[in-house]
Amino acid sequence: MKLLQIAAFMIAALLVMAAPTWADSRQDAHRIGAFAGAMKYCVEIDDGREGRYKMARLRAFKEVDDMSSKRKVDAIIARDIAYDRGRYLGRKLDRNHCRQLVKASEWRRFFN
Template structure:
């Protein structure tokens, strides 16, 4: 009986230790997906920089494509949500915000 209790405790502890990693990876997937949706929205609403927005969106999509199926679903849902609402993490996408996102150091990895 004690062995079963130790086993259950060990499994529970292992699941709790692994959960922040899963949550972080899910948030990363949502962030990349939302960025791709924002770039699609910005390409349609900010004339003159469509090429840069499309390039950023394409590179974000390549990163999404390499994700596991669960993370990919999270990213695609975030992409659609950002595009449909015209919002990126709660902030309305206007011309200035689109350009800030495109130049943000967080996303420079897409332009290497």
């Protein structure tokens, strides 16, 4: 009986320790997907930088391809929502916001 209690405690501790990592990875998938959707939307409203937005979107989805299937689904849903609504994480996308996203240090890895 004592061994069973110890095993249950160990399993519960492992689950609690893994929960923040899972939430972080899911949030990362959502952010990358929303970024890809924003870039797709930005192609339509800012003709001058169309190639740059397309390149960023494709590189973002190369990163999504390496994710697990559940995280991929989260990223794709976030992409579609961002594109359909014309919003990136709650903020309305306009030409200036699109250009700010391209310059943001968080997304530099997609432009190198």
